[in-house]
Amino acid sequence: MKKILFLILILATLGFAKRDVFLENRVYKIVSGSHMSVIGTSNVKGFTCKYDITKFDKTLPVHYTIAGNKIVFSKSDLVLENVNFDCGGRGINRDFKEVLKTDLYPEIKLTLKEILDYKTTNHVEVLVGISIAGVSNQYGIPVCYNVVDGKLRISGHLDLALNDFNIQAPTKLFGLIQLGNEVKIDFQLFLKEI
Numbered sequence: 001m002k003k004i005l006f007l008i009l010i011l012a013t014l015g016f017a018k019r020d021v022f023l024e025n026r027v028y029k030i031v032s033g034s035h036m037s038v039i040g041t042s043n044v045k046g047f048t049c050k051y052d053i054t055k056f057d058k059t060l061p062v063h064y065t066i067a068g069n070k071i072v073f074s075k076s077d078l079v080l081e082n083v084n085f086d087c088g089g090r091g092i093n094r095d096f097k098e099v100l101k102t103d104l105y106p107e108i109k110l111t112l113k114e115i116l117d118y119k120t121t122n123h124v125e126v127l128v129g130i131s132i133a134g135v136s137n138q139y140g141i142p143v144c145y146n147v148v149d150g151k152l153r154i155s156g157h158l159d160l161a162l163n164d165f166n167i168q169a170p171t172k173l174f175g176l177i178q179l180g181n182e183v184k185i186d187f188q189l190f191l192k193e194i
């Protein structure tokens with residue numbers, strides 16, 4: 001069960017837990033059934049940009065130490081390539097990539113920092129560094145986890161403000177269409193230790 005707990009906290013939003021010892025390295029793979037979306041609004045219509053999970057073809061190495069009820073991570077990153085988001089149409093895909101400044105910053109980087117009180121429940125808060133458009137911020141993400149068919153299921157969501165990353169909500173049609181400043185990142189990841 002503790003090994004399963006460790007797996008939990010593997011991704012940004014994402015977490016894991018294990019026994020009370022130093023573990024140099026664990027390696028995970030994001031498997032089928034996983035999803036990640038960015039959900040936003042405008043004054044006209046909402047939008048959802050889904051990440052193509054099949055593009056997670058790399059393994060995810062995780063390095064950490066355990067100190068009491070706290071897991072501290074190092075070099076434990078999940079990199080999302082901006083081009084792998086699909087917002088449902090060519091125009092909105094182009095706009096989304098423009099908002100993320102994809103030409104200059106082609107990736108979103110999620111860096112696991114720490115998990116507190118990982119032994120108490122299957123709901124934990126994961127401290128994650130998020131880098132978007134060249135700006136990095138840290139967030140506490142509430143994460144739920146359990147085991148389904150031998151895979152660790154990690155789920156949660158995080159509300160972000162675009163201006164936290166020096167991104168101005170764009171306008172279209174001479175200001176008639178305005179994107180909202182708030183977006184929600186929603187995720188459910190199935191992880192398999194390899």
